[in-house]
Amino acid sequence: MIRCNDVFKSFSEKTVLSGISFNIGDGEIFGLLGPSGAGKTTLIRILTGQLSFDKGYVTVFDKEVSSLLGEDKKNIGIMMDQFGVYERLSCIDNLKVFADIYKAPYDRIKSTLEEVGLKDAQNLPAVKLSKGMRARLALARVFMHSPKLIFLDEPTSGLDPQTMRQIHKIILEKKKEGCTVFLTTHNMEEAYKLCDRVALLNEGVIVENDTPERICRKYNHQKTIKLHLSSGEDVVIPHESNSSEMIGRLLSDGSIETIHSSEPTLETVFLELTGRMLEEDE
Amino acid sequence: MRNSLIIIKKQVKDTLKNKTVLIQFILFPIMALIMENAIRIDSMPELFFTKLFSIMYIGMAPLTSVASIISEEKEKNTLRVLSMANVKPWQYLFGVGFYVWIICMIGAGVMAAVIKKEDIPFYLLVMAVGFAVSILAGACIGIFAGNQMTATSIVMPVMLVFAFSPMLAMFNENIEKVARFAYTQQLKVFMDGMSFSGIKTDNILILAVNAMLMAVLFFIAFRKKGLE
Numbered sequence: 001m002i003r004c005n006d007v008f009k010s011f012s013e014k015t016v017l018s019g020i021s022f023n024i025g026d027g028e029i030f031g032l033l034g035p036s037g038a039g040k041t042t043l044i045r046i047l048t049g050q051l052s053f054d055k056g057y058v059t060v061f062d063k064e065v066s067s068l069l070g071e072d073k074k075n076i077g078i079m080m081d082q083f084g085v086y087e088r089l090s091c092i093d094n095l096k097v098f099a100d101i102y103k104a105p106y107d108r109i110k111s112t113l114e115e116v117g118l119k120d121a122q123n124l125p126a127v128k129l130s131k132g133m134r135a136r137l138a139l140a141r142v143f144m145h146s147p148k149l150i151f152l153d154e155p156t157s158g159l160d161p162q163t164m165r166q167i168h169k170i171i172l173e174k175k176k177e178g179c180t181v182f183l184t185t186h187n188m189e190e191a192y193k194l195c196d197r198v199a200l201l202n203e204g205v206i207v208e209n210d211t212p213e214r215i216c217r218k219y220n221h222q223k224t225i226k227l228h229l230s231s232g233e234d235v236v237i238p239h240e241s242n243s244s245e246m247i248g249r250l251l252s253d254g255s256i257e258t259i260h261s262s263e264p265t266l267e268t269v270f271l272e273l274t275g276r277m278l279e280e281d282e
Numbered sequence: 283m284r285n286s287l288i289i290i291k292k293q294v295k296d297t298l299k300n301k302t303v304l305i306q307f308i309l310f311p312i313m314a315l316i317m318e319n320a321i322r323i324d325s326m327p328e329l330f331f332t333k334l335f336s337i338m339y340i341g342m343a344p345l346t347s348v349a350s351i352i353s354e355e356k357e358k359n360t361l362r363v364l365s366m367a368n369v370k371p372w373q374y375l376f377g378v379g380f381y382v383w384i385i386c387m388i389g390a391g392v393m394a395a396v397i398k399k400e401d402i403p404f405y406l407l408v409m410a411v412g413f414a415v416s417i418l419a420g421a422c423i424g425i426f427a428g429n430q431m432t433a434t435s436i437v438m439p440v441m442l443v444f445a446f447s448p449m450l451a452m453f454n455e456n457i458e459k460v461a462r463f464a465y466t467q468q469l470k471v472f473m474d475g476m477s478f479s480g481i482k483t484d485n486i487l488i489l490a491v492n493a494m495l496m497a498v499l500f501f502i503a504f505r506k507k508g509l510e
């Protein structure tokens with residue numbers, strides 16, 4: 001679906017992307033995880049043909065991205081980090097503009113608003129919507145013309161947990177319908193939960209690209225087991241053969257409440273790889 | 283072309299909900315009609331208020347509305363969304379420009395109600411040309427500004443010069459000498475003559491230079507800033 005090979009991009013001296021390569025298969029949810037300023041938005045703009053790049057090549061639908069035609073673009077849906085809604089127009093009128101542009105039938109408007117849970121707000125002007133509702137309106141605009149390939153730039157950034165879950169559900173629904181989704185995020189839980197594959201982007205370089213599980217396992221250096229005892233105490237012991245005797249003893253005592261293996265999260269992997277936290281400030 | 287029509291359709295809906303732009307379009311035609319009918323002073327030239335407000339209308343309404351529409355779309359990122367939906371810059375600009383031109387022509391049509399029938403085509407032609415130049419100027423500002431605040435602060439002085447200099451020129455010869463280089467002043471001269479025979483080469487020349495200047499500025503603004 002998407003091939004990105006050795007892409008470089010700099011803005012007047014400042015190199016933002018250096019040597020980005022990856023492939024995205026059909027029907028995959030691909031997550032680009034990185035802290036703010038890593039170059040995520042820049043990469044989305046390149047992949048969607050909004051921005052030229054200095055070196056390398058990018059193909060979408062097996063075509064050079066700069067040569068995509070109007071027809072190809074109809075199969076792409078994009079939501080950037082700024083939602084870009086017409087504030088005085090109602091949700092329906094906002095979508096009508098794009099239904100007209102994409103020649104999508106008007107009955108898609110109502111069904112899409114229902115899909116994103118904005119049916120009750122459909123006649124409200126966008127200026128009256130909360131941030132989460134605006135995000136969902138922007139999502140509705142992305143989905144309305146039934147694109148096969150969807151780009152979402154930090155779709156849940158700054159939203160409340162409930163809206164976030166709602167949006168995750170919608171994204172997974174789109175995958176079931178056969179869409180390929182490219183999303184960026186700086187939220188590692190989101191990446192872990194949603195994505196089939198995750199690329200960790202730091203300062204314009206992809207430092208890791210694999211399934212979330214495999215990435216976490218790969219960096220599981222200091223394997224430990226965490227025991228929660230019925231006394232309320234937490235005990236962390238090394239994950240090795242000579243711990244088995246201790247666990248066996250505690251188990252037969254009946255003093256173990258729960259056992260956890262502590263694998264690293266994407267967050268700790270990121271920290272290990274780059275020395276920086278995902279959500280830390282610039 | 284289809285996309286331009288979609289932009290026009292959207293703009294109609296938006297204007298009906300946008301009081302500040304709506305007032306721009308309606309205020310001058312209504313004022314002209316009222317003043318022309320209500321105030322009669324013997325020594326006053328014929329159609330004094332209609333001509334005065336027509337020129338102000340040219341200098342204000344298209345300029346401010348186009349600048350505000352474009353700069354708002356830039357500021358709110360809707361323009362970027364349109365371009366991602368494969369709407370080309372010229373389709374967008376043509377849609378907005380043509381829309382504002384039509385609305386202003388309707389306003390001119392209202393003001394024409396008090397003009398002699400045989401003069402109406404000439405009057406509308408002068409208005410049509412004036413609106414076109416103002417729309418170009420408004421588009422320059424809208425593209426260059428990038429947000430509404432900046433747009434308003436640039437529009438203000440430009441608008442004051444073009445809309446009010448013809449009026450001030452009536453009362454002061456020195457101002458007239460400078461104001462004649464503004465397209466609005468030339469249009470005022472056309473309107474006072476109200477016939478093709480009254481138009482001289484230098485009138486046309488100044489108007490053409492104004493129009494070209496706006497066009498050049500427009501392309502510079504577009505090349506430098508684009509619609510991003």
Ligand SMILES: Nc1ncnc2c1ncn2[C@@H]1O[C@H](COP(=O)(O)OP(=O)(O)O)[C@@H](O)[C@H]1O
Nearest residue numbers: 011012016034035036037038039040041042043
């Ligand atoms: N148009 C631009 N001109 C100059 N620098 C830019 C431009 N766009 C982005 N950058 C720079 O590129 C870097 C990456 O930005 P961005 O892709 O927006 O990061 P992210 O989306 O991961 O937060 C930032 O340092 C930013 O300042």
Ligand SMILES: [Mg+2]
Nearest residue numbers: 040041081153
């Ligand atoms: Mg970003």
